[in-house]
Amino acid sequence: MIVLGVILLLLGWFLHISTILYIGVVLLVIGAVFWLLGSIGRPVGGRRAWY
Numbered sequence: 001m002i003v004l005g006v007i008l009l010l011l012g013w014f015l016h017i018s019t020i021l022y023i024g025v026v027l028l029v030i031g032a033v034f035w036l037l038g039s040i041g042r043p044v045g046g047r048r049a050w051y
Contacts, residue, residue, distance in 0.1 A: 001027055001030060001031030001034065002027075002028060002031035002032060002035065004024075004027055004031075005024050005025070005026070005027030005028030005029075005030075005031055006024070006028060007024070008020050008021075008023055008024030008027060009021060009024030009025060009028060010024070011024070012024055
């Protein structure tokens with residue numbers, strides 16, 4: 001989710017499409033929160049590990 005967020009963020013930035021830019025920022029933030037929760041050992045979405 002973080003990688004997709006970065007890709008959409010860059011596409012929105014270079015193509016000047018604000019909708020894609022905002023979606024990329026949201027995905028980046030959500031992915032970072034999930035990564036942080038998963039790294040401290042807290043289950044995310046009922047799963048302990050995401051593969």
